[in-house]
Amino acid sequence: GQQVMQIPQYQHVQEGEDFTTYCNSSTTLSNIQWYKQRPGGHPVFLIQLVKSGEVKKQKRLTFQFGEAKKNSSLHITATQTTDVGTYFCAGPTGGGNKLTFGTGTQLKVEL
């Protein structure tokens, strides 16, 4: 079936270092969404990208949607301890608005 994979699965960084997670879909997506889940919490929507090659920024976070609309990335500049959590990409698969989540990247930030 349709799959959405993310790499890496885990990432430990020192505070101040940059972080990137990559998302790849087996099929073309009409849009890609990114969510953050804090430890013990629930996924919270961050952003949605719709256009091929689109780049959006939220403060230290930069989101990119690939030209083929099958991959995406999230880059965090100068990580802080508040960035700790698991980052998921998600996209509508199988027609309609069936929202399939990626495998997630767990980020840990050490002082």
Added chain:
Amino acid sequence: DAGVIQSPRHEVTEMGQEVTLRCKPISGHNSLFWYRQTMMRGLELLIYFNNNVPIDDSGMPEDRFSAKMPNASFSTLKIQPSEPRDSAVYFCASSHRVPTTEAFFGQGTRLTVV
């Protein structure tokens, strides 16, 4: 709006018992999703509804799982009989279909089957 409301927050039950999880979506949202989260399998979509109608239940593990949405403001996920491997966090989420498919999640129900 109070957001998506799930109950109970925690449930501990014995193997073989029936478990019912409840969800109240955000008013006005017409799509509702049930997800299961485990360390091994991540966030799995179990079933989703559009306008109270089940659209895709291909993620439901087996016949022990069933979900209903009798009206726009309430949904249930039932497991009968429950098994230890059903232990997980179950999330309900709702969304508009337009202008965005952003999903709003509830706090989740942590289910432990012993």
